Amino acid sequence: MATPEPPPSTPRSRFGFSTIPRKVRWIVFSNAFGAIGFGYLIVFITAYFPEIGVSSQVVGLLLGAVGVSMVVSAAPLGIYSDRRGRKGLLLIGSAVLPPSILVFAFTTDVKWMVLAALAAGVGEGAFLSSWNAIIADQTTVEQRNVAFALSFVLNNVFSGVGLALPFSFPFIQGQTGLSSQTVHVAALVITDGLGFVMPVAFYFLLRDYRETIRTREARPKGMDWKPLLKFSGINGLIGLGAGFFIPLVPTWLFLKFAVPDTWSGPLLALSNVTIGLAATVSASLAKRYGPVRAIVMAQGLSTVFMFSLAFVTNALAAAGLYMVRAALMNMSAPIGDSFLMGIVAPEQRGLASAVNSIVWRLPNSVTTIFGGILMAGGYYDIPIFLATAFYVASIASFYVVFRHVRPTG
Numbered sequence: 001m002a003t004p005e006p007p008p009s010t011p012r013s014r015f016g017f018s019t020i021p022r023k024v025r026w027i028v029f030s031n032a033f034g035a036i037g038f039g040y041l042i043v044f045i046t047a048y049f050p051e052i053g054v055s056s057q058v059v060g061l062l063l064g065a066v067g068v069s070m071v072v073s074a075a076p077l078g079i080y081s082d083r084r085g086r087k088g089l090l091l092i093g094s095a096v097l098p099p100s101i102l103v104f105a106f107t108t109d110v111k112w113m114v115l116a117a118l119a120a121g122v123g124e125g126a127f128l129s130s131w132n133a134i135i136a137d138q139t140t141v142e143q144r145n146v147a148f149a150l151s152f153v154l155n156n157v158f159s160g161v162g163l164a165l166p167f168s169f170p171f172i173q174g175q176t177g178l179s180s181q182t183v184h185v186a187a188l189v190i191t192d193g194l195g196f197v198m199p200v201a202f203y204f205l206l207r208d209y210r211e212t213i214r215t216r217e218a219r220p221k222g223m224d225w226k227p228l229l230k231f232s233g234i235n236g237l238i239g240l241g242a243g244f245f246i247p248l249v250p251t252w253l254f255l256k257f258a259v260p261d262t263w264s265g266p267l268l269a270l271s272n273v274t275i276g277l278a279a280t281v282s283a284s285l286a287k288r289y290g291p292v293r294a295i296v297m298a299q300g301l302s303t304v305f306m307f308s309l310a311f312v313t314n315a316l317a318a319a320g321l322y323m324v325r326a327a328l329m330n331m332s333a334p335i336g337d338s339f340l341m342g343i344v345a346p347e348q349r350g351l352a353s354a355v356n357s358i359v360w361r362l363p364n365s366v367t368t369i370f371g372g373i374l375m376a377g378g379y380y381d382i383p384i385f386l387a388t389a390f391y392v393a394s395i396a397s398f399y400v401v402f403r404h405v406r407p408t409g
Contacts, residue, residue, distance in 0.1 A: 020147045023205060024138050028151045030201035031131075032158040034097065037191040039162025041101055043268060047166070047250035047261030048184050049108070056251050058110055060372025062117045063247050067365025069121025070128070071358045078129040078354025082347055086130035086137070087206045089350075091199050093126030098195035105188040128357045133349035136341040141407060144341060145283040145291075148334035153276040156330070160272030162191055166265035227343040227405070228352050232359040234397045235336070238299075239360035241390025243367030244383035245306075248375060249322060256380045257315035267319050271326045278327040282334050291339045291407065295332040296399045302328035303391040310381040342407020 017025065049059055081089050100123060103116035132148075139147045169183050178186075245252065250268065253259035259267075285294040305325035312318045344352045371383045 017146060017150050019143055020150060021138055021143070023209075024135060024147055025150065027135070027202065027205050028147070028154060030198055030205065031151065032154045033197040033201070034094065034195040035155045035158035036162040037098070037101060037188075037193075037195045039159030039269070039272065040165050040187060040191045040265075041104065041162070042159075043163050043166060043250060043261050043265035044104065044184065044188055046248060047254060047264045050251055050254050051260060052108070052181070054108055056248070056255070056372040056376045057369075058113075058372075059251055060248065060369040061110075062113055064365040064369040065114050065117035066121040066124065067361040067368070069118040070125040071121075071362040071365065073122045073125035074129055074354040074358050074361075075351070077126050078351035081129045081133060081350030081354070086134040086350060087209060089126050090130040090134060090206070091202055093123050093128075093130065094195075094199040094202055096120075096123030096126065098192050098198075101192045101195065102189065105185045105192070125354070125357075129350050129354040132337055132341060132353040136349050137346065141342055145286055145335065145338045148337045149279050149283045152279045152282075152330070152334040152337075156272040156276040156279065160269040160276070162269075163272060164266045164269030165191070166261045167263075167269075169262055228340070228348065228355060230401050231340055231343070232356045234394055234401065235356060236359035236363055237390045237394035237397070240363035240367055241387040241394070243364035244371040244374070244386045246387070247364075247368050248371050248383070251372070251375060252380060252383075253315060253318065255375055257318065259315050263315075267322070271323045274323050274327045275330040278331045279334055282331050285331070286335045286338075291335050292399065292402045292405065294335050295339070296395055298328050298332040298335075299391065299395045299398075302326075303388060303395065306384065306391070307388040310384040339402075339407055343405060 020028075045062055046059055050056060077089060097120055100116050100120035103112060107113065131151075135147050135151065136144060165187050166184075169180065169187075172178065172183050173180060250259075250261065250264040253264045253267075254261075282294070285298070288294075289297065302325050305321050305328065309318055309321050309325070312321060340352060340356060341349055367386075374380075374382050
C-alpha cells in the first residue's frame with residue numbers, strides 16, 4: 001500500500017513575511033522609493049539648513065507647517081477614504097509629495113518653503129488617510145501585525161539610506177571639486193526623483209483592485225467611537241512630548257556638540273536600520289505578550305534612554321543612547337497601527353488613521369516650534385525633560401485603559 005505524500009508546506013520567510021498577500025507586499029515595497037527621498041529631506045532641513053545659517057526657529061516652523069497642514073486636511077480626507085475608497089486618495093497623496101519636496105532644493109526663502117511644507121502636509125494627509133486602511137482591508141487579523149511590521153521595516157531601512165548620504169559628501173566634494181551646496185542640492189533632486197516612481201507603481205499595482213464601497217443606507221448605524229478617541233487621545237500625549245525634541249535631534253547635536261550633518265545624517269541612518277531590525281520582532285513580541293503589554297514594555301524602556309540623553313557630555317554617548325531609544329520606541333509602532341485597525345470597525349479605518357495622525361501630529365507640530373525656540377535660546381535639555389514627562393503620562397494611561405482590550409476585526 002502506497003504511502004500518501006504529505007501536503008506541500010507553505011514557504012515562509014525568516015520573519016514570516018511570506019504570510020502577507022503578494023499584492024500587499026509589492027505595495028509595501030513600492031513605498032520604499034519615496035522613503036529614500038524623505039529620509040534625506042529630514043537631514044537636509046534639520047542639519048544642513050542650520051549649517052548654512054537657517055535658524056532653528058525656521059526649521060521648527062517648517063516642520064510645524066507640515067504637521068498643521070496634515071492635521072487640517074487629514075480628517076476630511078479620511079472621511080472621503082472611508083466613503084469613496086482608498087485607492088484614488090493614495091495615488092493623489094503619493095503624487096503630491098515629490099514636487100513639494102523639490103522646492104527645498106531651489107530656495108531658502110521662508111515664504112516659499114512654508115508654502116511647500118503646507119502642500120507636503122496635504123499630500124501626507126492624503127497618504128496617511130489611506131495607507132494603513134488599504135493594508136488592513138487586504139489582510140486578516142493574523143496577517144496584519146506582520147504586514148505593518150514589513151511596512152515599518154522597509155520604510156525605516158530605505159529612509160535610512162537617505163539619511164546616510166551626507167557621510168559620502170566630503171569624499172564626493174574632494175573628488176569632483178563641487179561645493180557643499182551643489183552636492184547637497186543635487187542629492188535632494190536625485191533622491192526626490194525616486195519618489196516620482198511611487199505613484200506610478202501604486203497605479204499599476206492597484207489598477208485591478210476593486211474596493212467595496214457601502215452606500216449611506218448600508219453603513220452601520222451607531223459606530224462605537226470610544227476606542228478610537230481613547231487610543232488617539234493617549235497617543236497624542238506621545239506626539240505632544242516628542243515634538244519638543246525628536247524631530248530636532250540633528251539640530252540638538254549640532255548646537256550642543258557641533259556635530260555636522262555629515263555625521264548626524266549617518267547616525268539617523270544607522271538608527272533607522274536599527275529601528276527596522278527591531279521592528280522585525282514586533283509581531284513576535286505582540287504574539288508572546290499581547291499587543292498592549294508589548295507596546296508598554298517597548299515604550300517604557302525607550303523613555304528611560306531618552307531621559308538619559310539630558311545628562312550625556314559627549315556626542316558619542318548621545319549617539320549610542322539615541323539609537324537604543326529609537327529602536328525601542330519604534331518597535332511598538334507597527335503593533336500600535338495593527339492594534340488600532342483591529343479595534344475599530346472596517347468602515348472607520350480611513351478616518352481612524354486620519355484622526356490618530358491628527359491627534360498625534362497637531363500637538364507634535366506645535367511643540368516642535370517651541371523646541372526650536374528653546375534650543376535657539378540655549379536651553380538644549382529642557383525639551384528632553386518635557387518629552388519624558390508626556391511619554392510617562394501616555395504609557396501609563398495606555399496600559400490602564402487598554403490592558404483588557406483585544407483586537408477583533
